[in-house]
Amino acid sequence: MLSAALLLQAQLLVSPSGPYRSVGEAVRAAPPGSTITVSAGVYREPTVQVDRAVTIAGEQGAIMDGEGERGLIEIVVPGVTVRGLNFRNTGTSYREDRAAVRVIETGYCTIADNRFEDTFFAVYLQGSRNCTVSGNRIRGVTAREATTGNGIHSWGSSGIVIRGNTVSGHRDGIYLEFSRHSTVDDNLSEGNRRYGLHFMYSDSSAYAGNTFRENGAGVAVMFSRLITMTRNSFSGNRGPAAYGLLLKDIADARLEQNTFSDNTTALVADGASRIQALGNRFSRNGRAVRLLASSDDGRFSGNRFEGNSFDVVVNSRSIRADFTGNWWDAYRGWDLDRDGVGDVPHHPVRLFTLLVERSEPALLLQRTLMVRLMDAAERAMPVLTPTGIVDAAPLVRPTGPGEAR
Amino acid sequence: MRRLALVLAILLASACARRQAPEIALDIDECRFCRMIISDARFAAAAETATGRTVRFDSIECLAGWVLAEEQPPRAVWVTDAEEPGRLIPAGEARFNRDRSTSSPMGMGWIAGGDGGTDTITWDSLLAVVRIEGALPAHSGEEIH
Numbered sequence: 001m002l003s004a005a006l007l008l009q010a011q012l013l014v015s016p017s018g019p020y021r022s023v024g025e026a027v028r029a030a031p032p033g034s035t036i037t038v039s040a041g042v043y044r045e046p047t048v049q050v051d052r053a054v055t056i057a058g059e060q061g062a063i064m065d066g067e068g069e070r071g072l073i074e075i076v077v078p079g080v081t082v083r084g085l086n087f088r089n090t091g092t093s094y095r096e097d098r099a100a101v102r103v104i105e106t107g108y109c110t111i112a113d114n115r116f117e118d119t120f121f122a123v124y125l126q127g128s129r130n131c132t133v134s135g136n137r138i139r140g141v142t143a144r145e146a147t148t149g150n151g152i153h154s155w156g157s158s159g160i161v162i163r164g165n166t167v168s169g170h171r172d173g174i175y176l177e178f179s180r181h182s183t184v185d186d187n188l189s190e191g192n193r194r195y196g197l198h199f200m201y202s203d204s205s206a207y208a209g210n211t212f213r214e215n216g217a218g219v220a221v222m223f224s225r226l227i228t229m230t231r232n233s234f235s236g237n238r239g240p241a242a243y244g245l246l247l248k249d250i251a252d253a254r255l256e257q258n259t260f261s262d263n264t265t266a267l268v269a270d271g272a273s274r275i276q277a278l279g280n281r282f283s284r285n286g287r288a289v290r291l292l293a294s295s296d297d298g299r300f301s302g303n304r305f306e307g308n309s310f311d312v313v314v315n316s317r318s319i320r321a322d323f324t325g326n327w328w329d330a331y332r333g334w335d336l337d338r339d340g341v342g343d344v345p346h347h348p349v350r351l352f353t354l355l356v357e358r359s360e361p362a363l364l365l366q367r368t369l370m371v372r373l374m375d376a377a378e379r380a381m382p383v384l385t386p387t388g389i390v391d392a393a394p395l396v397r398p399t400g401p402g403e404a405r
Numbered sequence: 406m407r408r409l410a411l412v413l414a415i416l417l418a419s420a421c422a423r424r425q426a427p428e429i430a431l432d433i434d435e436c437r438f439c440r441m442i443i444s445d446a447r448f449a450a451a452a453e454t455a456t457g458r459t460v461r462f463d464s465i466e467c468l469a470g471w472v473l474a475e476e477q478p479p480r481a482v483w484v485t486d487a488e489e490p491g492r493l494i495p496a497g498e499a500r501f502n503r504d505r506s507t508s509s510p511m512g513m514g515w516i517a518g519g520d521g522g523t524d525t526i527t528w529d530s531l532l533a534v535v536r537i538e539g540a541l542p543a544h545s546g547e548e549i550h
Contacts, residue, residue, distance in 0.1 A: 094447065097508060147446075155508075171444050177512065178542075193432045194444045201512065201542060216432050216442055223541070241435060248440050270440060 015039035024048040038062040053079030066090040075103045081110040088117040099124035121149035130159040140169030150175040176202040218244040237263045247272040269295040312348040315357040327395040335396045346394040426493035427459045438467035446490035452479040465515035470540025486519040500525035
C-alpha cells in the first residue's frame with residue numbers, strides 16, 4: 001500500500017544534462033501529484049503552463065530566466081506548488097501585465113520561498129481562491145526611470161494568504177484589487193515607488209505584523225470595508241505629501257497596536273466612516289492624525305502621541321470624532337485624585353493647524369511669537385479651539401505598544 | 406492695423422500659454438478626485454479649473470468624475486494618449502474606448518488614443534456615459550454586519 005503511494009508520487013529531475021532539460025518538458029511528462037526537482041542551472045524556455053497538480057521545487061541555483069521577453073510560469077489548475085526557484089528578467093509588458101508567476105482562475109496553490117529579480121510583476125493572482133504566497137524575496141526593477149508593476153498582485157481573488165515576503169522596488173509592494181477574505185501578515189515592504197500595500201475595492205481582509213518603510217507612501221486602503229490593521233509598523237515616509245497610512249472612502253476599519261514613526265503625516269483619513277483606532281503609537285511625525293471632512297464617527301482611544309509636531313489636524317470645524325482616553329505628551333493638565341485620568345480635558349487640535357490646513361505656507365509661522373501667543377491663549381481659553389475634538393479623559397501615564405521599531 | 410496685429414499676437418501668445426499642458430510628477434502627485442498617487446503615465450490626466458488652478462488625476466474615470474462634480478466647467482482638460490505616455494493632449498482631440506483587459510488605475514478600463522480608430526467615442530460622449538454609469542466601479546461589497 002505504502003509502496004503504491006510512493007510510486008504514485010513520481011519524482012522527475014530537471015537539470016541542464018537531463019533527464020529533463022527544461023521545466024516545461026518535465027511538467028508535460030509529469031503525472032498529477034508528482035514532484036519536479038529543478039537542479040542548479042539557468043533555464044530559458046517558453047512560458048511554462050502548469051496544467052496538472054504538481055510540485056515544482058528548485059534546488060539552490062535553479063534559475064528561470066525570461067530573457068526580457070516573457071513570463072515564466074502560469075498556473076491554471078488547483079493544487080500546484082512552486083517553491084525554491086529563482087525567477088528573473090521578465091521584461092516589461094503592459095499589454096499583458098507580464099508576471100513571473102501568474103495564477104489564472106484556479107486555486108489551492110502555494111508559491112513559497114522563491115526569489116524574484118527584475119520581474120515586472122512577480123506574482124499575479126487573477127480570479128483565484130485559497131492560494132498562499134509566502135517567504136518569497138522580491139526585488140523589482142532597480143533603474144529609477146524604468147516602469148514597473150506590483151510585487152504581489154491579487155485581482156478578483158479571495159482567501160489569499162500573503163505572509164513573510166520581502167518586497168522592494170515595485171510600484172506597489174503588495175496590491176489587492178477586487179479581492180476579499182485575504183490576509184497580509186509579517187511582510188517587509190520597503191522602497192516601493194507608490195505604496196507598500198494597497199487595497200482597492202477589497203473587503204473583509206486583514207493585515208498584521210508587517211513593516212512598511214520608506215515607500216512613496218506606506219499603505220493606502222481605498223474604497224474598501226471591514227479592513228483590520230494590527231501590529232504594523234509605518235515609518236520613514238517623508239516626502240512633502242507622504243503619509244504612513246491613507247484611509248480613503250472606507251468604512252468599519254480597525255487599527256490596533258500599530259506604530260507610526262518619522263512620517264510627514266502618520267495617518268490620513270478622508271471619507272472614512274467608523275474607524276476604531278485603539279492602542280496605537282504615534283511618534284515623531286509631522287502630523288500624527290489628519291482627519292478630513294466627511295470622516296465621521298471615528299473613535300481613537302488608548303493611543304499614545306509623542307514628539308509629533310501636530311497631534312491631530314482637521315480641515316473643517318464640523319468634524320466629530322471620539323478621542324477619549326489617549327496619552328498626549330502635549331497634555332499640560334494634572335491628576336489630583338490620582339485615578340490615572342487627567343482632571344481637565346485635552347484639546348489636541350491647535351487653532352494654528354486649521355490655518356495651515358487652509359494655507360500650507362502658514363506653516364512658516366510655526367515657531368514665531370505670534371503662534372506661541374495663539375497657543376497660550378488657547379490653553380487659557382479652550383473656547384478658542386476650533387473643533388469639537390477633545391479628550392475628556394486624557395491618560396496621565398503612557399500607553400500603546402512598545403518602542404517604535 | 407499694426408497695433409491690432411500686436412494685440413492679436415499677445416492674445417494668441419497668452420492663449421497658447423494658458424493651454425500649456427501641465428507637468429505630472431509620477432509617484433508624487435496625487436489624484437484630485439480619488440487621492441491615489443499618480444503612478445501609471447498611460448492614464449494620467451489633468452485640468453485647469455475655472456479659477457485657473459491646475460489639478461491632476463490618475464485616470465480618465467477620475468477626471469470625468471471630477472468634471473461632472475464641478476459647479477463651473479474647467480478651462481481646459483487633458484488626457485494621455487496611451488501610446489505616448491508622458492504627453493498630455495487636449496481631451497477634445499482624443500478618442501476613448503474601454504478596454505477591460507487594460508488595468509486602469511480605478512478599474513473602469515477607460516483609455517485614450519490620439520486618432521480615430523474603431524469603436525471609439527469623443528470626450529463629450531464619455532462624459533455622458535460616466536454621468537449614467539458613475540465614474541468608479543460599483544463596488545459590490547458585502548453587507549456590513
